[in-house]
Amino acid sequence: xxxxxxxxxxxxxxxxxxxxxxxxxxxxxxxxxxxxxxxxxxxxxxxxxxxxxxxxxxxxxxxxxxxxxxxxxxxxxxxxxxxxxxxxxxxxxxxxxxxxxxxx
Numbered sequence: 001x002x003x004x005x006x007x008x009x010x011x012x013x014x015x016x017x018x019x020x021x022x023x024x025x026x027x028x029x030x031x032x033x034x035x036x037x038x039x040x041x042x043x044x045x046x047x048x049x050x051x052x053x054x055x056x057x058x059x060x061x062x063x064x065x066x067x068x069x070x071x072x073x074x075x076x077x078x079x080x081x082x083x084x085x086x087x088x089x090x091x092x093x094x095x096x097x098x099x100x101x102x103x104x
Contacts, residue, residue, distance in 0.1 A: 001058070002031040003099075004079030007087045008069030009036055013044040015088045020052055023085060026096035033058035035077045036087070037069035 005023055009016065020034075036049055038061060046063070053059040062072060074082055083099060085091070 001033055001079045002081065003027060003033070004074075004077030004082045005032060005034045005085055006070060006073035006077055006082055007034075007036050007085045008039060008073065009041065009045055009049075009087045010039040011041045011043045011045055012087050013041075013048065015090075016045060016048050018090055019085075019087045022089075022091040023095075024056075026091075026093070029056060029058065033060060033077065033079060035060045035062070035073040037062045037064060037066070037073050039069055040065040 005027075012019075023034075034052070034056065036059075038046055038049060040063065046061075049059075049061045053061055060076060062076060064072065066072060070084060081099070081103060
């Protein structure tokens with residue numbers, strides 16, 4: 001596994017699809033995993049996460065109410081490069097260019 005995209009989320013139904021799609025457009029599915037800690041969301045977030053997990057076999061959901069969610073995501077990742085993201089943010093090509101520059 002080359003990249004682990006790690007995040008936490010709580011009740012992000014309004015932006016999570018757009019955010020996930022903005023990261024997924026840059027990544028080869030064979031080189032990545034996404035690890036999301038859902039802190040027991042009460043809106044449509046869990047269903048959205050399950051829908052993505054059904055499409056992408058390297059999509060891990062950890063359903064746990066906690067204050068150290070990002071650390072938990074890191075601990076459950078396997079990638080050579082860990083990329084922390086916020087799932088209420090829309091990522092652009094500049095984001096991916098920065099990751100590739102860091103990798104080099």
